[in-house]
Amino acid sequence: MKLTTYLLALLCSALLLTSCKKDNNETTAETKSTFTIEFDNQVNGSTLALNTTTYKNAKGEDFKINVFKYYVSNIKLSKADGSSYLIPESYFLIDASKAESTNITLKDVPTGDYTKIEYTIGVDYARNFAGAQTGALDPINGMFWTWNSGYIFVKLEGTSPQSTAANNALTFHIGGVVDPNNTIRTFATEINAANPLRVRTDSKPKMHFIVNAAALFTGKTDVSFATLNFTMGGPNSVIVANNYTSGLFRLDHIHN
Amino acid sequence: MLRKITVFAMLALSIALMYACSKSEDEVSQQETKLAFTVPSNFPTPAYNFEDNKLSNAGFALGKKLFYDARLSADKSVSCGSCHQQFAAFTQLDHKVSHGINNCQGKRNTPPLVNLAWQKAFFWDGGVKNIETSPLNAITDACEMGTDIQTIVTFLKATAPYPDMFKQAFGSTEINSQLILKSITQFTAMLVSANSKYDQVIRKENGVAFTASEQAGYTLFKEKCSSCHAEPFFTDFSYRSNGLDLLSADEGRSHITSVQTDFGKFRVPTLRNIEYTSPYMHDGRFYSLDEVLNHYDSGVKAAENLDASLKNGIPLNSTQKEQIKAFLKTLTDHEFIKNTLFSES
Numbered sequence: 373m374k375l376t377t378y379l380l381a382l383l384c385s386a387l388l389l390t391s392c393k394k395d396n397n398e399t400t401a402e403t404k405s406t407f408t409i410e411f412d413n414q415v416n417g418s419t420l421a422l423n424t425t426t427y428k429n430a431k432g433e434d435f436k437i438n439v440f441k442y443y444v445s446n447i448k449l450s451k452a453d454g455s456s457y458l459i460p461e462s463y464f465l466i467d468a469s470k471a472e473s474t475n476i477t478l479k480d481v482p483t484g485d486y487t488k489i490e491y492t493i494g495v496d497y498a499r500n501f502a503g504a505q506t507g508a509l510d511p512i513n514g515m516f517w518t519w520n521s522g523y524i525f526v527k528l529e530g531t532s533p534q535s536t537a538a539n540n541a542l543t544f545h546i547g548g549v550v551d552p553n554n555t556i557r558t559f560a561t562e563i564n565a566a567n568p569l570r571v572r573t574d575s576k577p578k579m580h581f582i583v584n585a586a587a588l589f590t591g592k593t594d595v596s597f598a599t600l601n602f603t604m605g606g607p608n609s610v611i612v613a614n615n616y617t618s619g620l621f622r623l624d625h626i627h628n
Numbered sequence: 629m630l631r632k633i634t635v636f637a638m639l640a641l642s643i644a645l646m647y648a649c650s651k652s653e654d655e656v657s658q659q660e661t662k663l664a665f666t667v668p669s670n671f672p673t674p675a676y677n678f679e680d681n682k683l684s685n686a687g688f689a690l691g692k693k694l695f696y697d698a699r700l701s702a703d704k705s706v707s708c709g710s711c712h713q714q715f716a717a718f719t720q721l722d723h724k725v726s727h728g729i730n731n732c733q734g735k736r737n738t739p740p741l742v743n744l745a746w747q748k749a750f751f752w753d754g755g756v757k758n759i760e761t762s763p764l765n766a767i768t769d770a771c772e773m774g775t776d777i778q779t780i781v782t783f784l785k786a787t788a789p790y791p792d793m794f795k796q797a798f799g800s801t802e803i804n805s806q807l808i809l810k811s812i813t814q815f816t817a818m819l820v821s822a823n824s825k826y827d828q829v830i831r832k833e834n835g836v837a838f839t840a841s842e843q844a845g846y847t848l849f850k851e852k853c854s855s856c857h858a859e860p861f862f863t864d865f866s867y868r869s870n871g872l873d874l875l876s877a878d879e880g881r882s883h884i885t886s887v888q889t890d891f892g893k894f895r896v897p898t899l900r901n902i903e904y905t906s907p908y909m910h911d912g913r914f915y916s917l918d919e920v921l922n923h924y925d926s927g928v929k930a931a932e933n934l935d936a937s938l939k940n941g942i943p944l945n946s947t948q949k950e951q952i953k954a955f956l957k958t959l960t961d962h963e964f965i966k967n968t969l970f971s972e973s
Contacts, residue, residue: 503680503760504809511764512778512805518764520884521757553886606886 404480405571409579411476412624413440413468416586420468430590433597435532435542440468440585441515442526442620443494443508447478450488452565457482463495465508465515466583486569489579490560493613493620494525497549497556520605522547525555526616528588535601542597544588546612548605555605555613561623570628578627587619588612663688665745668822670830670860674745676759676817681810683818686796691815693793694808696972699783700767702774703729708763708812711738711772714970717901717961718742718819724912732771735878737912740905742898742964743861745817752894752910754867755884760813777805784808821900821964822860829958830860838958845955852942853952856935862899862959868935869893871928872909880910889933903960917956921949 413420415427415437426434445463450456459478467473499509500522509516515524526546535542548555563569569577589595592614603609663685665678681687694700698707711726712718718741720726726734736752750756756765766772767780784790784803791801798807826846828836838846849857858864867881869892876892884890894910908914914923924942928934944952964970 501757503758503813504806506804506806510805511761512781516761516764518756518761518768519751520755521761550885 403483403573405483405573405576406477406479407481407571407577408475408477409581411466411474411581411583413583420585422468429586430594431596433532433534435530437528437530437585439527439529442466445492445495447491449486451484452487463508465513481571483571483573487563487565490558493557493559495523500549522549528585532597534597536598537601543602544612545604546609548609553606553610555609557613557617559621567626569626575628580624582622582624583620587616591615591619660685665818670827671822675748676745681813683814684797687811687814690793690797691811694812695815700780701729705729706773709972712741715965717904717965719905724907726772728772729774734771736910741816741819742821742900744819746861753881753884754895759817760809763809763812781805819970821961823963824961825958841951841954842958845951848948848952849955855937856896857899863896867893867895869931869933871931871934871938874929874931892931899956900959901961903957917953
């Protein structure tokens with residue numbers, strides 16, 4: 373009798389413990405792992421140094437950079453067989469002044485060999501008009517326009533002797549999602565099939581991207597700071613976005 | 629003996645676990661009625677539905693406290709409620725333009741906060757697209773609250789009773805911009821005005837009927853005004869030029885769209901509670917409804933993008949003007965203006 377009472381009490385506790393626990397066994401047989409991306413901010417091949425170093429744009433004009441921030445979102449990986457995986461809720465803000473922000477970690481990615489990566493430079497249309505956001509999209513990060521809803525996708529501020537603005541300022545706040553001034557751009561790059569992104573449970577690969585801040589000012593249209601030194605959305609932002617679409621990011625190598 | 633203690637401990641543990649599993653919903657004060665968002669029967673489905681922002685008494689109370697807290701502004705002089713006064717249907721009485729920090733005079737007339745849950749774009753130029761992010765505009769405007777959300781988060785974290793209120797509203801003392809904005813929205817989206825005499829007549833409630841003059845005004849209104857001031861919100865939420873000036877001093881909608889033909893256009897304002905929302909127009913240039921009606925009767929200027937419906941103005945004789953005014957006053961919702969639920973406490 374004593375034993376049964378004891379067992380009953382034990383069973384009761386055990387039962388309640390299980391009922392409290394959330395069901396974590398819903399994942400399928402598919403294994404998942406992690407990989408990281410490093411964004412190596414540069415200007416025409418040299419490491420970006422904020423506030424101090426003088427760089428030259430494609431027109432040969434000198435400039436310095438004080439602020440360089442950009443969104444990378446909706447990261448999608450594809451395999452050689454054409455199947456793909458969109459990493460849910462993948463919104464990252466890379467800020468050249470915050471070293472920790474230049475390394476991002478992608479978790480719970482199905483294991484496999486990926487031969488293509490693509491992502492949005494900026495933030496998708498819907499999130500620009502969605503309600504109050506948190507994390508990378510928190511307006512606290514200074515990348516949200518309060519008077520005209522939407523995110524600043526790429527922000528570069530600095531100075532140039534050629535700039536006609538007050539204090540020779542350069543102000544490039546690129547954003548806007550409504551045609552004809554839509555600046556949402558997608559970057560995509562193939563990964564060498566001989567060395568694909570190998571996501572494994574026992575190895576967490578690292579992708580290394582070179583990010584060239586000078587790409588805002590060349591590519592399709594060489595920008596002169598004498599004539600374009602300020603934009604916050606609108607047609608001039610489109611010129612800059614068209615420049616950086618293909619030139620801002622370059623996959624340098626992968627450590628598998 | 630030891631066994632007995634063990635059994636007792638196990639049972640105690642079971643009971644404790646049962647408690648841990650159940651949510652403590654009983655903690656809500658019994659005499660407090662649970663707030664609900666109700667769609668008036670003469671209104672359509674709202675744009676904002678609280679789906680991702682569950683309305684609660686604690687969330688609403690927090691939002692209301694934030695709305696009325698002047699310490700959130702740069703010089704601690706201006707709260708949301710400073711420019712959105714309940715007795716003026718949540719606009720600012722006797723102010724042509726909003727009166728911000730350091731006595732700064734803003735650019736535009738404070739819009740009334742009413743029936744916002746049905747609105748898809750905010751402010752006179754429609755620049756803000758979500759009710760939740762609307763407060764950020766006033767918070768950061770140098771001539772309104774002149775601060776930023778980071779400063780507000782820091783202030784709230786260090787100021788009682790805010791951490792406790794966030795815990796009651798959202799289950800954690802964590803304070804961030806998202807929770808601040810969601811709680812303010814629980815307050816502002818609840819500002820529903822739908823119990824004016826007009827509403828009661830439309831809903832055929834309590835045998836309420838228009839007077840002859842109000843009825844004549846309503847007929848005139850439907851004929852001459854409602855193509856823009858569409859029922860039941862008394863705005864179609866479009867952006868139009870109503871010929872206030874040949875060339876507007878304020879770029880208006882084009883600031884948002886970069887479209888030249890939007891220059892000087894503004895959102896058609898609601899006429900609900902118009903009796904209490906003076907002065908009128910985006911720059912508050914008219915102090916009385918007479919001035920407004922005289923403008924439409926004989927003052928419309930031939931701006932390049934003047935709305936087609938106003939090409940010839942809206943000719944009105946003096947009787948018609950009085951009738952329209954009589955009707956407009958039936959849009960006053962006394963219950964809304966006096967509802968202590970929305971008052972600063």
